[in-house]
Amino acid sequence: MEIIEEFITGITTTMFAFGPISGVILILLESVIPVLPLSVFIALNIMAFGSIFGYVLSLLSTILGCLLSFSLFRNVFQKRWYHYIEKKQSVRLEKMMKAISNISFSNLVLLIAIPFSPAFFINIAVGLSKNSFQKFFFALLIGKSVMVYFWGYIGKSLLESLTDITVLLRISVLLLLSFVLSRMVEKKLKVR
Numbered sequence: 001m002e003i004i005e006e007f008i009t010g011i012t013t014t015m016f017a018f019g020p021i022s023g024v025i026l027i028l029l030e031s032v033i034p035v036l037p038l039s040v041f042i043a044l045n046i047m048a049f050g051s052i053f054g055y056v057l058s059l060l061s062t063i064l065g066c067l068l069s070f071s072l073f074r075n076v077f078q079k080r081w082y083h084y085i086e087k088k089q090s091v092r093l094e095k096m097m098k099a100i101s102n103i104s105f106s107n108l109v110l111l112i113a114i115p116f117s118p119a120f121f122i123n124i125a126v127g128l129s130k131n132s133f134q135k136f137f138f139a140l141l142i143g144k145s146v147m148v149y150f151w152g153y154i155g156k157s158l159l160e161s162l163t164d165i166t167v168l169l170r171i172s173v174l175l176l177l178s179f180v181l182s183r184m185v186e187k188k189l190k191v192r
Contacts, residue, residue, distance in 0.1 A: 013048075020049060024061045031065025034120035038062065042151040051152070059148045063140050066123050070136055073127030081128045101130040105139060109182035112143025113175055115150040138189065142182050146174045 023045040030036040042062075046054035085093045103111075108126070111117055126136050150171055 020053075020057050023049065023054070023057050024064075027058060027061035028065045028068070031062070031069050031120070031123070034118065038119070039115070039151040042148055046152045055148060055152050058152065059144055062119075062144050062148060066119060066140055066144070067137070069120065069123035070127040070133075073124050074133075078128050097129055100125050100128075103131070105135055105186040106179055106182040108135065108139040109143045109178055110175065112139055113146040113178045115147050115171075134189075138185055139182070142178050142185065146171075146178050149174060 023041070026036075026041040026044070027038065030038045030041055042054075042058040045058045045061075048054065049057060082097075085097065108131075111122060112119070153170075
């Protein structure tokens, strides 16, 4: 246990020495390489830069990474993808893309907010779909706020926190608030 604590201290000290750019780079890398542990990077940012700055740094970095991934698949692969579906005459792929394109704003927010959802695949699916940039952007702002809070809050002791009813209640309340906020944004900004 002492070895792990020394290792984490060494990493956070190194991150602090290189400044916030190290935290941004780690999270942007996770957006491109999905096997990297976003939860660990968020926890390290919060440990290295403090609760508030580490949270904001992690939130902005993960939103930027998701937007980069979304934009890549939207601008480079979307036309090819639909051409492929048309060429193969795949009814199953057509139905899947229609379902993704018609996902409600609130459901997209909840999907993004769930801490264990595969963000990389969500970015790809929404990038290839016909969802608007505006819809994805606002869903990221709301959903990632909860997800980053979750990983930052329980980053140090995942198993212990998952058995603590107060942590589970807080996360449940945040998910509910995300849903309510997403409904309000959807109506106010007419995000479809």
